[in-house]
Amino acid sequence: MQKKENITGIILAGGKSSRMGSDKSLLTYNKVSFIQHVLNAMKPLVEDIIIVSNSNTHDKFGYKRVEDIIKDSGPLAGIHSGLSQSPTDYNLVLSCDIPLIKTEILEVLVHSDYTNYDVVQIQSGEKTMPLIALYHKRCSVKCKALLDEGERRLRVAVKQLNTKSIIINSQWEDFVKNINTIDDLKEIEYAVKH
Incomplete structure (x- = not known):
């Protein structure tokens, strides 16, 4: 396992959010923005954080x-841009639309044997x-190529890289769901409360 100072956090906050109708990263869950929830979960595990976004509204997070180096090309381009600017070899990459994410889930990644892989x-x-x-x-090189x-599909890139998947405990399934619609948000709020 690398020390925390050898890992940079990268949050992808540049999506169009077309299904939601507004910037997903700034939507709130329990009165806190989605992106702030992601920042809070990530912070204990990384030294630096980079937000990939074409909007200066995200500057307020500090x-x-x-x-994006290559505009309007989805998360593959976002990862390319973030990795290109990262000062570290290892990078914890998260989307901004997983407001229930917890540090303990992310610890599964950073405590794994990831040094022999491109992606975990x-x-x-x-x-x-x-x-x-x-x-x-x-x-970043494969993303750019x-x-x-x-090609804009992130899953195509991941299949071409040396990738390992870690199956998480089923009790965490609701905490890793991404929110694309208002209905998704209502659904996870209900699931977590019951």
Whole structure:
């Protein structure tokens, strides 16, 4: 396991949020913005944090913000941009739309044997989660090559990299769900309360 100072946190907050109708990162859960929930879960495990976003509204969180190098090309481009600017080899990459994420779930990644892999991602049931994952900085090269070919699907990149999936305890399934719609938000609020 690397020390915390050898891991940078990267939050992808540049999505269009077309299904939600507004910037998902700034939506609130329990009166706290989604992105702040993600920051809070990530902070104990990393030395630095980078927010990948083309909007200066994210400057208020007080972390380095980088814009997409290749615009309008989804999370693959976001990861490429974040890794390109990261000062460390290992990077904890999270999307901004997982407000229930907990530090103890992320610890599963940072306490794993990840140094022999390009990517170590969470798996919940049958679903792999490349936006709750550790990425080596060298993954940026593969991301860029695929983007140059017109490929935008992150899962295509992950399949071409040396990737390990860690299956999490079923009790955490609701905590790793991403929120794309108002209904998704209502559903997880209900699930967590019952």
